[in-house]
Amino acid sequence: MTHLFHRHCHAELPTVSSGDGVYLFDTEGKKYLDGCGGAAVSNLGHSHAAVKKAIIEQVEAIPFAHTGFFTNQPSEALATLLTDLAPDNLDHVYFVSGGSEAVESALKMARQYFVEIGKPNKTQFIARRQSYHGNTLGALAVGGNEWRKENFRPLLAEVEHISPCYAYRDQRESETELAYSHRVADELESKILAMGAENVMAFVAEPVVGATAGALPATTGYFKRIREICDKYDVLLILDEVMCGIGRTGTFYAFEQDDIVPDLVTIAKGLGAGYQPIGAVVVSNKIYDAMANGSGFFQHGHTFMAHPVACASALATIKTILSENLLEKVVSQGEKLQRKLKEALLPLDYVGDVRGRGLFIGVELVADKLTKTPLPAATEANKVVKQLAMKNGLMCYPMAGTINGREGHHILLAPPFIINDEQLDELVSKLKMSLIEAANGWTK
Numbered sequence: 001m002t003h004l005f006h007r008h009c010h011a012e013l014p015t016v017s018s019g020d021g022v023y024l025f026d027t028e029g030k031k032y033l034d035g036c037g038g039a040a041v042s043n044l045g046h047s048h049a050a051v052k053k054a055i056i057e058q059v060e061a062i063p064f065a066h067t068g069f070f071t072n073q074p075s076e077a078l079a080t081l082l083t084d085l086a087p088d089n090l091d092h093v094y095f096v097s098g099g100s101e102a103v104e105s106a107l108k109m110a111r112q113y114f115v116e117i118g119k120p121n122k123t124q125f126i127a128r129r130q131s132y133h134g135n136t137l138g139a140l141a142v143g144g145n146e147w148r149k150e151n152f153r154p155l156l157a158e159v160e161h162i163s164p165c166y167a168y169r170d171q172r173e174s175e176t177e178l179a180y181s182h183r184v185a186d187e188l189e190s191k192i193l194a195m196g197a198e199n200v201m202a203f204v205a206e207p208v209v210g211a212t213a214g215a216l217p218a219t220t221g222y223f224k225r226i227r228e229i230c231d232k233y234d235v236l237l238i239l240d241e242v243m244c245g246i247g248r249t250g251t252f253y254a255f256e257q258d259d260i261v262p263d264l265v266t267i268a269k270g271l272g273a274g275y276q277p278i279g280a281v282v283v284s285n286k287i288y289d290a291m292a293n294g295s296g297f298f299q300h301g302h303t304f305m306a307h308p309v310a311c312a313s314a315l316a317t318i319k320t321i322l323s324e325n326l327l328e329k330v331v332s333q334g335e336k337l338q339r340k341l342k343e344a345l346l347p348l349d350y351v352g353d354v355r356g357r358g359l360f361i362g363v364e365l366v367a368d369k370l371t372k373t374p375l376p377a378a379t380e381a382n383k384v385v386k387q388l389a390m391k392n393g394l395m396c397y398p399m400a401g402t403i404n405g406r407e408g409h410h411i412l413l414a415p416p417f418i419i420n421d422e423q424l425d426e427l428v429s430k431l432k433m434s435l436i437e438a439a440n441g442w443t444k
Helices: 049-061 073-084 099-116 137-142 146-155 177-195 222-232 254-258 285-292 308-323 326-345 381-391 421-442
Strands: 016-020 023-026 031-034 090-096 124-128 160-162 200-205 236-240 264-267 279-284 351-357 360-365 397-400 409-413
Touching: 031 421, 049 308, 073 090, 073 279, 073 308, 090 099, 090 285, 099 137, 099 200, 099 236, 099 264, 099 279, 099 285, 124 137, 124 177, 137 146, 160 177, 177 200, 177 222, 200 222, 222 236, 222 254, 279 285, 308 326, 326 351, 326 360, 326 421, 381 397, 381 409, 381 421, 409 421
Parallel strands: 124 160, 124 200, 200 236, 236 264
Antiparallel strands: 016 023, 023 031, 090 279, 264 279, 351 360, 360 409, 397 409
16 A cells, blocks of 8 residues: 555556666666656656756755745856846746746736736736646636646636637638638737736747647747737736746747747746756746836745755756757757658558647547547547557657547657657657557547
8 A cells, every 4th residue: 555645546656766868667677768758857868967966066065045045056057047048138037846836926927017017907817728837726727728627616716718729620721821820819819808908917828838739839920929919918928838948849948939039938847857846937127127126026935946956957957958959959859750750650540640849749649530530538548548658668648638628639749858869769669559559449
């Protein structure tokens, strides 16, 4: 009997014992290729010497000092590096312990910003359906992951949601990509006008939607139109890069590929590469200055914010990404992985789409390729694929509810940035084998 409260009370999980590069090993000696980075976390793999060295050195120097009394060198250096890598107006960083805390902090920053500048009536958020922004109550409320919200709906603030940018299912045959981008983005303007621009404080979105919709990138021109609408109605743009940031899509910040700059951007997961829990909000000057020149105090805080060991881990992670030219590798290996997946999987009757950016790739499963009819929910395809992939020595991230929270299945792939060509082939081979085995059940 276990006394650990697991994610699933009846799960029987292998016990991890060690990791080396892109592989994890359990206590029975079985080897698993980490094809999803856990949850797009382990971007440097599981045994990077430089990150481990940085953690040990920081623990030996000072493991913890409360930020109400001290600042610390790793957090100062990390903030400088993150802002150096960002556009000029994103010039301050607020450190927390994970993605949900980062989103929660950004939501509070948006609210306090408008209080500080004398617009306290701006209290409402708009976000997108089929999004995910975290599991704390505020983050869960702005998210569009319906099955995660269901039990807690009475506790959640009311948040308005618009359509996702989901070209595979929603772009019309007669529509150009740009026309589709503008049509779906213009839903934001309609929603703002319906709610009253004087009441809306922020729009929240993932540049590339992660676990809820399966590495779903925005189409060309979508976010540029979103930025224009936000500016027109004095609405802040909060971009959630908890899963897709820190180089995962091939640029350090995912929003760089959409040629826009947000007012707030949240990061976590790959920020510490899994070696320590850490998250952050990168903040624009206008928001920081409103607080600095107003009350002087952001009314928020966590005990372990700007933790020295976590910040040392993240600092070493980013320095490694830069010094080893891993952003270039993400682009090249991501292109190879998408090509290999399309060649191997798209001929299968039940694979409808392979999409993504960099080493952040989604595979959408369907019952019919022509009509894009989803697999029946009763197949529990996500659970079956995960179990079979683990049996075959592959970690991947299948999810259900891709389309509307009830229908649709996809598999998310986010391997470490250090994955080589041979390991890409292993990933594709084991995923295809697992899908074929799984389909023997749902196609009968």
